[in-house]
Amino acid sequence: MIQMNEHRQEKNSQYFIVDSTAIIHHFIFERKIDDNEVLIIPEILKEEIISFQAKSNLALLSEERQIIFATPTESAVSLVTNSAKESGDYSSLSKTDLNVIALSQDYPNSVVLSDDNAVQNVCNKLNVKFQSFQFKIKHQREYFWKCTVCGSKFKQKVDSCPDCGSPTKRYYKKK
Ligand SMILES: [Zn+2]
The missing domain is CATH 2.20.28 (Rubrerythrin, domain 2)
Structure with missing residues (x-):
């Protein structure tokens, strides 16, 4: 497990930014992994995860995957906040959700993994790539x-x- 705060990216790695639903609902484990896959998890998500199951999921993930815990820059957070207010998604987003989307601004070429409609909607608006395991919204x-x-x-x-x-x-x- 790697832990660092500066937003540095290795050239040949594929970065995925993960939200709490990915951890809690376990779907992150069902994905096929490549060796060059790196998961970015918002630092703040550690506080959000309180259930025993989610905690052990996170611990398991840390052993199996390359993980970076990161905090987004303030400018990225305010950009995403404004965008979410414009689209009307702001009230549906948790602080962690905002951090997930904001990290996509700090790590260009990363992909957001989220099943949350509001998260996907703001990603769409910001032209951020996202993947879902259940469904994708087709229209903004x-x-x-x-x-x-x-x-x-x-x-x-x-x-x-x-x-x-x-x-x-x-x-x-x-x-
Ligand atoms: Zn009225």
Whole structure:
């Protein structure tokens, strides 16, 4: 297991950035591995993983794979945050999710491994390659929130309509 903080990439390696669902749901183990495959895991994910199963998955991974634990640069995090706010995905993303996507900016030519729709959507928007094990969204989605009573639309998440106080619902349009 390699541990380093600077974002250095070896030429012939293929870097995959992994989110917590990959670890928790174990699907990372079912992939065929190449010797030149390196997994990048956000440092912060260690805090998120609390279940015994997920912890032992991570320990097992560390033995079998080349792993880098990394923290994304602040500029990458703010770029991704802005992008996620624009697409309406921000409220669906955990801090770890944001770190996963941000690391793709620090490691160009890496691939994000995630089954999370919001993560995939922001990756799409930023032209970041991603792979999923279950499904890929085919179109870029743009979310918006709409008041269930007066029909006012909002680009950001609001729990109740500022115009009439009624609850809102999330919708999306395909781009
Ligand atoms: Zn309203």
